[in-house]
Amino acid sequence: MNYLIIPLVFFVLFIFYLISRSKRLSFTNPLFWVVAWWIAFYVILKNAILPPLPSSIIQMFMAIITIALFFYITADTQRLKEAIHPVIQFLVNRKFKLPLGLVIIIIPVLVAGKVYFGSQVKIVAPVFGRSIHPAPPTKINYQGKQLILNELENPYRHLETESPLDFQKHVEAGRKVYYNNCVFCHGDTLEGKGIFAHGLNPIPANFADVGTIAQLQESYVFWRVAKGAPDLPDESGPWSSAMPAWEKFLTEEEIWDVILFIYDFTGHNPRARVEHH
Amino acid sequence: MILSGHHKSSIIKFVISFGVFLAGTTVIFAQSQSGGADVDYREFPFFGSRIAIWAVGELHLMYAAFVLAVPMFALLIEFIGYKTGDKRYDKLAHELTSLLSVSFSFTATLGAILTFMLMILYPRFTSYLISIFDKTFWPYGLLFFAEAGFLYSYYYGWGKFSPRVHLLLGLGLNIVGTAIMFIANAWLAFMTSPSGIDEAGNLVSTWDAVNNYIWMPINIHRVIANICFGGAIAAAYAGFKFLGAKTKEEKAHYDWMGYVGNFIAISALLPLPFAGYWLGSEIYAFRAQMGMVLMGGAFSWLFIIQAVLIGMLFLGANYYLWLGMERIEGAEKYKKFVKYLLATITVCFVVWATPHSLVATVEEARKMGGAHHPVLGILGVMSAKNTAVNIMILTTYISFLLYRRGNKVATVSWAPLGHSAQFLIFAITIIFVIAIGVIGYFVEATVRIGLSVPQVISVLFAMTSVTIIDIFLFRNARIVGQIKWGEIPARAQYMLFFLAVTFTWLMGLMGYVRSGLRLHWHVYEVMKDTSVDAYTPTLGFASTVVSCIVIIFFVFIMFNFWLTGLLHKKDWEPNT
Numbered sequence: 001m002n003y004l005i006i007p008l009v010f011f012v013l014f015i016f017y018l019i020s021r022s023k024r025l026s027f028t029n030p031l032f033w034v035v036a037w038w039i040a041f042y043v044i045l046k047n048a049i050l051p052p053l054p055s056s057i058i059q060m061f062m063a064i065i066t067i068a069l070f071f072y073i074t075a076d077t078q079r080l081k082e083a084i085h086p087v088i089q090f091l092v093n094r095k096f097k098l099p100l101g102l103v104i105i106i107i108p109v110l111v112a113g114k115v116y117f118g119s120q121v122k123i124v125a126p127v128f129g130r131s132i133h134p135a136p137p138t139k140i141n142y143q144g145k146q147l148i149l150n151e152l153e154n155p156y157r158h159l160e161t162e163s164p165l166d167f168q169k170h171v172e173a174g175r176k177v178y179y180n181n182c183v184f185c186h187g188d189t190l191e192g193k194g195i196f197a198h199g200l201n202p203i204p205a206n207f208a209d210v211g212t213i214a215q216l217q218e219s220y221v222f223w224r225v226a227k228g229a230p231d232l233p234d235e236s237g238p239w240s241s242a243m244p245a246w247e248k249f250l251t252e253e254e255i256w257d258v259i260l261f262i263y264d265f266t267g268h269n270p271r272a273r274v275e276h277h
Numbered sequence: 278m279i280l281s282g283h284h285k286s287s288i289i290k291f292v293i294s295f296g297v298f299l300a301g302t303t304v305i306f307a308q309s310q311s312g313g314a315d316v317d318y319r320e321f322p323f324f325g326s327r328i329a330i331w332a333v334g335e336l337h338l339m340y341a342a343f344v345l346a347v348p349m350f351a352l353l354i355e356f357i358g359y360k361t362g363d364k365r366y367d368k369l370a371h372e373l374t375s376l377l378s379v380s381f382s383f384t385a386t387l388g389a390i391l392t393f394m395l396m397i398l399y400p401r402f403t404s405y406l407i408s409i410f411d412k413t414f415w416p417y418g419l420l421f422f423a424e425a426g427f428l429y430s431y432y433y434g435w436g437k438f439s440p441r442v443h444l445l446l447g448l449g450l451n452i453v454g455t456a457i458m459f460i461a462n463a464w465l466a467f468m469t470s471p472s473g474i475d476e477a478g479n480l481v482s483t484w485d486a487v488n489n490y491i492w493m494p495i496n497i498h499r500v501i502a503n504i505c506f507g508g509a510i511a512a513a514y515a516g517f518k519f520l521g522a523k524t525k526e527e528k529a530h531y532d533w534m535g536y537v538g539n540f541i542a543i544s545a546l547l548p549l550p551f552a553g554y555w556l557g558s559e560i561y562a563f564r565a566q567m568g569m570v571l572m573g574g575a576f577s578w579l580f581i582i583q584a585v586l587i588g589m590l591f592l593g594a595n596y597y598l599w600l601g602m603e604r605i606e607g608a609e610k611y612k613k614f615v616k617y618l619l620a621t622i623t624v625c626f627v628v629w630a631t632p633h634s635l636v637a638t639v640e641e642a643r644k645m646g647g648a649h650h651p652v653l654g655i656l657g658v659m660s661a662k663n664t665a666v667n668i669m670i671l672t673t674y675i676s677f678l679l680y681r682r683g684n685k686v687a688t689v690s691w692a693p694l695g696h697s698a699q700f701l702i703f704a705i706t707i708i709f710v711i712a713i714g715v716i717g718y719f720v721e722a723t724v725r726i727g728l729s730v731p732q733v734i735s736v737l738f739a740m741t742s743v744t745i746i747d748i749f750l751f752r753n754a755r756i757v758g759q760i761k762w763g764e765i766p767a768r769a770q771y772m773l774f775f776l777a778v779t780f781t782w783l784m785g786l787m788g789y790v791r792s793g794l795r796l797h798w799h800v801y802e803v804m805k806d807t808s809v810d811a812y813t814p815t816l817g818f819a820s821t822v823v824s825c826i827v828i829i830f831f832v833f834i835m836f837n838f839w840l841t842g843l844l845h846k847k848d849w850e851p852n853t
Contacts, residue, residue, distance in 0.1 A: 064588065
């Protein structure tokens with residue numbers, strides 16, 4: 001239903017446009033239209049998109065839109081004059097004395113209201129610009145042997161083309177590993193909505209999202225699964241991740257199998273290695 | 278030979294600068310010979326070593342960028358003047374070159390201070406770098422000497438030689454300047470992607486150490502970025518002079534100078550994202566971890582700031598062109614397109630600046646199902662961003678095209694066909710760029726990276742082919758109005774200041790990222806940083822440091838411009 005707000009907002013703007021054309025209303029100058037567009041964009045960003053956009057992103061988009069609308073007014077001297085004229089009239093023409101007085105009172109009242117309501121927000125954990133893909137180390141120690149992440153590859157990935165039946169067996173094995181161990185946090189459909197997810201902050205990764213495993217090489221995913229939260233690097237912390245170090249519970253083969261499964265289930269391909277010049 | 282006071286002072290400045298540089302390098306060589314690495318680090322008072330070296334290094338780099346860039350376009354402008362016989366170009370090139378004299382001394386002095394600081398504050402690291410690159414210091418010093426010779430003969434020899442000889446001096450200046458930059462780039466590129474050494478870090482091949490993974494991408498990126506930066510600073514200088522101009526002629530001259538400076542800056546800005554993309558992909562190819570730190574980890578939020586600043590640069594550049602149409606009689610007919618161009622750039626800007634992972638409260642994140650928004654997440658990946666930036670570049674080019682034809686009407690018989698062909702090229706290119714962007718969502722990451730190449734090529738093809746058609750289309754065009762140089766609103770000049778400051782700030786921020794992505798390594802995976810500063814500062818702190826450096830740079834450059842302006846002041850006379 002919320003998406004209907006978009007055509008509704010544009011319909012209202014269009015009606016205004018038609019009225020202003022037919023009646024030649026004096027208030028429909030460039031400044032009016034800029035304000036109308038600004039409000040229209042705000043209403044759309046705030047209400048039309050589901051799930052709701054975080055307030056940080058609305059602020060950023062509105063800042064860009066504000067600058068663009070400001071440029072629209074000021075990129076043409078004639079338009080700038082038309083936009084400023086009513087403001088000047090409002091400030092200097094004596095017939096606007098009463099509304100001007102009201103505006104002078106309303107502005108500090110609005111500021112005071114903003115401060116008051118701003119201080120009434122409920123206490124929540126601070127917003128944190130988290131790095132989703134921490135930088136991995138060059139090498140890791142895995143159960144006594146050293147693995148170089150730049151060279152590490154899934155030993156069963158080649159079966160996908162060479163022996164699809166064997167590949168499928170590993171995927172099935174990975175499926176079992178997943179539903180025995182990972183499902184509680186990452187969920188039935190791998191979207192990070194497991195039964196424990198509501199108690200975690202940060203919430204578990206959503207593998208179906210194009211921004212997670214689709215961006216990563218399998219060696220990276222192996223490092224994350226094997227080492228979990230305890231091996232997250234110092235930079236960009238605190239991570240506060242609840243991910244266990246699965247090397248303590250799963251074999252190397254099981255980890256590679258579950259990696260095959262999560263890519264297979266979501267339909268994503270792991271990031272390939274890049275050859276430089 | 279009798280030298281004027283100004284000539285003498287310039288030569289003294291050069292001798293002092295070169296002396297400081299020579300002293301610095303000599304002491305360093307002495308240091309390396311005596312193996313003075315007993316102390317790993319020394320502390321700089323008050324600010325600490327990192328901030329001190331950061332500030333001086335960045336200031337040196339900004340000055341060097343300016344000093345290397347201005348001769349490039351001064352030579353080009355002089356050449357245009359030589360070919361067309363238009364004296365305005367020659368005067369403009371001369372005025373631009375006049376900004377170099379003092380700046381060159383500042384560059385050299387800052388370079389010498391940087392050298393001293395490296396030697397004093399980071400002796401172990403400096404000794405190591407010398408052990409790898411000692412062979413490159415000699416040509417560097419000699420080239421520096423040659424650059425001074427070329428620079429001063431180019432500047433003071435203006436009008437004193439035949440135009441061809443003078444152009445050759447300018448060419449020599451550019452070649453030597455570029456070679457100097459390439460050598461210095463090798464040192465810093467090696468710190469990020471070392472090569473030409475054995476496992477213990479000992480030198481195996483100097484050439485391999487120089488020709489490391491990111492050396493050439495850095496070289497190309499810096500040449501383009503320097504032109505961008507130099508053009509923007511020169512335009513800001515013109516804007517400053519315009520606002521203080523007393524006569525119509527002065528206003529006309531500085532308006533034109535500002536336009537040319539901005540044109541150079543924006544022309545170089547258009548290919549810059551592609552060069553940056555290449556550099557980024559080479560960093561990723563060298564070590565995926567570094568790519569992660571760069572784009573997905575600690576520095577990813579600085580890339581959002583970068584995206585916002587680049588978006589502002591595009592918006593600002595277009596805004597300046599649209600305001601510039603006011604000085605062209607006949608350009609009114611194109612003003613109706615401005616709102617569509619603005620809308621396109623704004624949409625692209627929004628896409629370009631949309632973060633991959635959003636800053637959200639836990640409650641907001643739960644509603645989204647993660648740090649990625651299901652709708653907005655589509656805009657947060659490279660496919661969307663590459664598409665947005667390519668269309669933003671094309672839109673800026675269209676703004677310029679409209680500006681260029683403001684007072685002209687094509688008279689060639691095939692004019693309608695030419696206009697249609699141009700329109701068709703734009704339409705096909707935009708559809709192609711968007712289609713490639715959409716395909717990018719359905720392919721593997723490395724294929725997606727590769728798709729940026731046809732996008733770039735199609736945009737470059739569109740701009741080149743449309744320009745060629747335009748040149749022939751408007752040959753012998755009917756001029757319907759004059760370009761009234763100097764008749765432009767003052768706010769256009771403030772936009773030139775804004776562009777210059779934004780370019781500089783961007784350069785400082787991204788320079789920090791390029792250096793900071795080594796994290797706790799002086800030389801990545803070879804020499805660890807074990808100093809007290811071996812941690813990555815918060816982004817807020819880093820931004821504050823960079824902002825302070827930018828302010829210092831502008832105070833210095835204003836001082837330089839003031840010094841340059843003294844040349845045209847009347848001689849002091851005692852009051853009688």
